[in-house]
Amino acid sequence: MAEENKARPEIQELPLLPLRGIIVFPYMVVHLDVGRERSVNAIEEAMAQDRIIFLATQKEAQTDQPDRDDIFQIGAIAEIKQLLKLPGGTIRILVEGLARASIDDFLEMDPFIRVRVREHRESETKTAAVEALMRSLINQFEQYVKLSKKIPPETFVSVVAVEDPSRLADVISSHLTLKTPDKQRILEALDIEERLGILTEVLAKEMEILELERKINSRVRKQMEKTQKEYYLREQIKAIQKELGEKEDRQAEGEELREKIAKAKLPKEMEEKALREVERLEKMPPMVAEATVVRNYLDWVLALPWAKQTKDRLDIEKAEQILNDEHFGLDKVKERIIEYLAIRKLAQKMKGPIICFGGPPGVGKTSLARSIARALERKFVRLSLGGVRDEAEIRGHRRTYVGAMPGRIIQGMRTAGTKNPVFLLDEIDKMSNDFRGDPSSALLEVLDPEQNSTFSDHFIESPFDLSKVLFITTANAIHNIPRPLLDRMEVIYIPGYTEEEKVHIAIDHLVPKQIKEHGLKPEQVQISENTVRRVIREYTREAGVRNLEREIAALCRKSARAIVKDPNKKVSISSGNLPTYLGIPRYRYGLAEEESQVGVATGLAWTETGGDTLAIEVALLPGKGGLSLTGKLGDVMKESAHAGMTYVRSRAKELGIPENFYQTTDIHIHVPEGAIPKDGPSAGITMATALTSALTKRPVRREVAMTGEITLRGRALPVGGIKEKMLAAHRAGCTTVILPAENKKDLEDVPANIKKKLRFVLVDHMDQVIKEALLEPEQSTEPEPPETIPATLEQGSMNVYPEVLGDTPQN
Incomplete structure (x- = not known):
């Protein structure tokens, strides 16, 4: 080769073949496919001369028509050994690199590129440094061949036999899989020592990469082998079980649970937790106690309605019809539900409100909640909170406890099967607390619209969305509900029914319902309206x-007994024969008192079961001015009695009472039904009226009932529960009601038919009460009811007529 180099001139003019993505080194033999027109012309020119051509690589492989700036300056002089024309105008040539050369000048660019090149002759002297680099390079190449697995061992044998350092470097470079810039860098290293050093550096880097690849491949192969082994063993187990007619229970259970989890549409966090529990379950021995706990937990998680919900019926007219058909009256309640439906129709993402129905027992709070569920076409769930005193009843037990269960809220959601039921929390005022926690505090998260979207149950251990639930609570006494809990709820009070409303409810609902439940037919039993x-x-x-x-x-029941004895009999119950079925009447209907009496006044009180009348009796006895109070009175009523006593003493002269009566007379105030506790601020003016009647010997009008509190100076203070008290007055047969003037606004809630039957007297001062309630001493007979007086009441005046509202009652 050295002789051939000496035979070639150092400077030559040769056709140039631009290469894309490949570099040809001296001593390298390679096939090239040529298709570009200029490249084909360059090959034809070379073949026409002495088959010598210059090969240089393009800087960018994508360039189709390279210019002089697009080609590296240093390339290789090569000889075309073979030429083969392929279909489509492509030429395949076999070339062998002869020597390095650099471009001195571009002589022409068309029809092919002709360049003047200068050949670089290698020095034949071998220094000690070059010898050392050669040995190091051979050792590295040996390691590279072992790691690469792409170079056959015989290639390494042929490389080791090369003694020329330049040829050794070029041969090794031609066998390496390097990027174009790295190969060009080696090609451009004209100094042999520099070239060997660069090649050593590049080879070391390649070996490091190959070592990492080997480690990665080894790890992947081990994992694949493990997976394949497990798969193979599982398939063997399946085959054995199939032959034996058995199936591995735990594996089948795990697969079944995974399928259920995939179908349940759980939140991402809950799904990951459930899958982890399934993995734990599969690894546990079947008879371990904890496996039962995990199964129970997964059953609860999968049974909850994480994504399932019903579609609301937003037909307002239909909902209104259902509410009217099933409940008589209750206009405010129905109006609130219709408003909710209207808003749901406009705003799809409205949070469920928390409504509290307050009122006495038996007014239809629970049945109204069922009707709301029917009107909305939602599922209905009822949870009774009466007597609940354990926080775990609401939030559930932690799974560390034996027999742990979710709270009753989560249990109710499972029963509903949807995430937007109507959820009734019944008797919320009957909860209590003890050492096991405060359940009312736990309910705060349930009933707070800002918190219940992430309700956390101790058993489930993952947030559950309650924001779509329509919560309805019921209570008999609102004041028994803790204030923070009451703050979360919208209270709608149902005070009770008038007599007319009860008649309608009985005729339309109760009578048909009881006839059906007792196995009777409507034509067999007739219960008239007068009977009801x-x-x-x-x-x-x-x-x-x-x-x-x-x-x-x-x-x-009694009708059924009679019909069983005589199947052809038809029972007709009238108001005349009613006592033969129900016995003697239990209550006296009509006036609270049959005649006007001295020292007896009828008061009105509010109780948890609605309004009621309260007879207050005063007896005078010779003595030293003692005041006795009986009837199991509370502190408020005792204070009211003392305030009434002070007022009477202060007005003794104007009322015609001896001014020293409190020194010579013992006074006994009694409220009948002594076994029943009584308290509240409603009996002040009633006690003062009864006390004044007893001391003045003036009877209290029998048709008058009253309510209101009294101050020491005789002012009448407003009280609550006006609607319930008016209903009680009407039930008791009273026709005139005295109440504080400031309670005038509360009369708007009283039903219209009750207003027509009652006469309301609004007072500011106790003097007005006495003028209205007491008969004059000389009156031997009871006068006709006074005519209605225009509302010309002067506030604070003590000698004017009180304001009278309502028509003259019709008995």
Whole structure:
């Protein structure tokens, strides 16, 4: 080769073949496919001469028509050994690199590139440094061949036999899989020592990469082998079980649970947790106690309605019809539900409100919640909170406990099967607390619209969305509900039913219901409207209709007994023969007192079961001015009695009472039904009126009932529960009601038919009460009721007529 180099001139003019993505080194033999027109012309020119051509690589492989700046300056002089023309105008040539050369000048660019090149002759002297680099390079190449697995061992044998350092470097470079810039860098290293050093550096880097590849491949191969081994073993187990007619229970259970989890549409966090529990379950021995806990947990998680919900019926007219058909009256409640439906129709993402129905027992709070669920076409769930005193009843137990269960909220959601049911929390005022926690505090998260979207149950251990639930709570006494809990709820109070409303409810709902439940037919039993009215007046005294339903059920039982004896008999129950079925009347309907009496006044009180009348009696005895209070009175009523006593003493002269009466007379104030506790601020003016009547010997009008508190100076203060008290006055047969003037606004809630039957007297001062309630001493007979007086009441005046509202009652 050295002789050939000497035979070639150092400077030559040769056709240039630009290469894309490949570099040809001296001593390298390679096939090249040529298709570009200029490149084909260059090959034809070379073949026409002495088959010598210059090969240089393009800087960018994508360039189709390279210019002089697009080609590296240093390339290789090569000889074309073979030429083969392929279909499509492409030429395949076999070339062998002869020597390095650099471009001195571009002589022409068309029809092919002709360049003047200068050949670089290698020095034949071998220094000690070059010898050392050669040995190091051979050792590295040996390691590279072992790691690469792409170079056959015989190639390494042929490389080791090369003694020329330049040829050794070029031969090794031609066998390496390097990027174009690295190969060009080696090609451009004209100094042999520099070239060997660069090649050593590049080879070391390549070996490091190959070592990393080997480690990665080894790790992947081990994992694949493990997976394949497990798969193979599982398939063997399946085959064995198939032959034996068995199936591995744990594996089948795990697969089944995974399928259920995939179908359940759990939140991402809950799904990951459930899958981890399935993995734990598969690894546990079947008889371990904890496996039962995990199975129970997964059953609860999969049974909850994480994504399932029903579509609301937003037909307002249909909902209104359902509410009216199933409940008589209750206009405010129905209006609130219709408003909710209207908003749901406009705003799809409205949070579920928390509504609290307050009122006495038997007014239909629970049945109203069922009707709301029917109107919305939602599932209905009821949870009774009466007597609940353990926080775990609401939040559930942690899974560390034996027999742990979710709280009753989560249990209710599972029962509903949807995430947007109507959820009734019944008797929320009956909860209590003890050493096991405060359940009312746990309910704060449930009933707070800002928190219940992430309700956390101790058993489930993952947030559950309650924001779509329509929560409805019921309570008999609002004041028994803790204030923070009451703050979360919108209270709608249902005070009770009037007599007319009870009659409608009985005729339309209760009578048909009880006839059906007792196996009777409508034509077999006839209960007239007058019969129902007498049952209401003389056999029940309540705000709701629960006792009324019991009495109707009693009528149906006795009718069923008669019909069983004589199947052809038809029972007709009238107001005349009613006592033969229900016995003697329990209550007296009519005036609270049959005649006007001295020292006896009728008051009105609010109780948890609705309004009620309260007879207050005063007796005078010779003595030293002692004041006795009986009837199991609370502190408020005792204070009211003392305030009334002070007022009477301060007005003794104007009332015609001896001014020293408190020194010579013992006074006994008694409220009948002594076994029943009584308290509240409603009896102040009633006690003062009864006390004044006893001391002045003036009877209290029998048709008058009153309510209101009194100050030491005789001012009448407003009280609550006006609607319930008016209903009680109407039930008791009173026709005139005295109440504080400031309670005038509360009369708007009183039903219109009750207003027509009652006469309301609004007072500011106790003097007005006495003028209205007490008969004059000389009156031997009771006067006609006073005519209605225009509302010309002067605030604070003590000698004017009180304001009178309402028509003259019609008995």
